[in-house]
Amino acid sequence: MTTIDLSGVTKRYGTERALDGLDLTVEPGEIYGFLGPNGAGKSTTINLVLDFIRPTDGEVRVFDLDAQTNTIEIRDRTGILPEGVSLYDRLTGRQHVEFAIESKDADDDPDALLERVGIADAAEKKAGGYSKGMAQRLMLATALVGEPDLLILDEPSTGLDPNGAREMREIIREENARGATVFFSSHVLGQVEAVCDRVGILRDGDLIAEDTVDGLRDSMPNQTRLRVTLDRIPDDSSAALAGIESIAGVSSVTPEGRTLVVACEDHAKTTVLRTIEEYDVSIEDFETDESSLEDLFVAYTSDTGGSAGVVR
Numbered sequence: 001m002t003t004i005d006l007s008g009v010t011k012r013y014g015t016e017r018a019l020d021g022l023d024l025t026v027e028p029g030e031i032y033g034f035l036g037p038n039g040a041g042k043s044t045t046i047n048l049v050l051d052f053i054r055p056t057d058g059e060v061r062v063f064d065l066d067a068q069t070n071t072i073e074i075r076d077r078t079g080i081l082p083e084g085v086s087l088y089d090r091l092t093g094r095q096h097v098e099f100a101i102e103s104k105d106a107d108d109d110p111d112a113l114l115e116r117v118g119i120a121d122a123a124e125k126k127a128g129g130y131s132k133g134m135a136q137r138l139m140l141a142t143a144l145v146g147e148p149d150l151l152i153l154d155e156p157s158t159g160l161d162p163n164g165a166r167e168m169r170e171i172i173r174e175e176n177a178r179g180a181t182v183f184f185s186s187h188v189l190g191q192v193e194a195v196c197d198r199v200g201i202l203r204d205g206d207l208i209a210e211d212t213v214d215g216l217r218d219s220m221p222n223q224t225r226l227r228v229t230l231d232r233i234p235d236d237s238s239a240a241l242a243g244i245e246s247i248a249g250v251s252s253v254t255p256e257g258r259t260l261v262v263a264c265e266d267h268a269k270t271t272v273l274r275t276i277e278e279y280d281v282s283i284e285d286f287e288t289d290e291s292s293l294e295d296l297f298v299a300y301t302s303d304t305g306g307s308a309g310v311v312r
């Protein structure tokens with residue numbers, strides 16, 4: 001059985017093509033991270049899986065069932081954390097969970113679910129008064145109702161503080177250990193890197209890379225991250241950043257106080273160091289480390305970035 005199977009899926013909105021012949025397979029028991037910049041087509045894919053929208057072309061199957069003809073069974077077996085909050089302001093947290101339990105004909109304990117997502121204290125509070133993070137936690141509680149076979153999480157860390165994001169990762173792992181398949185979309189990469197078995201990178205409606213995080217790293221062996229500490233911030237720091245960013249092989253430059261973090265191909269390292277010194281600053285220290293998924297993501301999805309190619 002395959003949990004999610006899209007084959008040759010194209011979705012057009014008028015003349016806009018959101019997906020372009022997408023083939024995507026998620027196996028049972030996987031935690032699959034679906035990455036892509038804004039507008040890449042992630043939410044469109046999720047909406048197709050749940051039959052909220054229909055493909056212009058191609059086939060969408062979930063649990064080996066046709067997404068269009070077996071929608072109710074698919075939704076019954078799936079827990080969904082949609083992008084953006086959709087709560088009823090006048091209902092309390094517990095009422096939301098109770099409603100989800102009733103709709104799924106499940107027998108979960110609403111208080112246990114609220115406790116699990118860390119908002120037991122706010123069970124009686126109306127959702128209209130929830131903070132963004134609390135709202136996101138409540139939506140997660142409703143997604144967990146009925147021990148779904150598939151959890152679909154669209155940008156799950158939205159609105160969460162670092163603690164909330166860590167707790168979200170723990171819940172994802174627990175759900176997976178129970179047997180759930182997890183499919184989540186994100187452009188926040190730390191989340192994905194920490195929990196995913198496999199990652200697919202979507203760009204302009206096309207899956208441009210798909211592998212384990214380690215596999216993606218191996219496919220770009222020359223990609224490293226350079227941390228350069230300067231004696232001071234250059235006078236014209238934006239010109240310095242632009243100058244470094246324009247070097248061939250550099251995919252991103254991030255200033256962290258007096259330290260510059262540069263994701264680049266190996267061969268560009270010397271040019272990066274030389275270019276930095278042109279801005280009248282001295283390099284106090286530098287170190288290189290293995291590229292993070294974030295660097296790979298930038299390299300894959302930016303027009304200027306590195307030598308990223310298609311690895312599928």
Ligand SMILES: Nc1ncnc2c1ncn2[C@@H]1O[C@H](COP(=O)(O)OP(=O)(O)OP(=O)(O)O)[C@@H](O)[C@H]1O
Nearest residue numbers: 013016017018036037038039040041042043044045
């Ligand atoms: N209802 C719609 N009508 C017209 N165009 C749409 C509609 N929904 C999405 N699109 C377009 O389809 C493309 C893919 O959008 P989608 O929302 O799937 O991207 P995404 O990867 O989820 O982005 P984000 O990370 O910003 O949520 C975008 O170019 C978007 O403008």
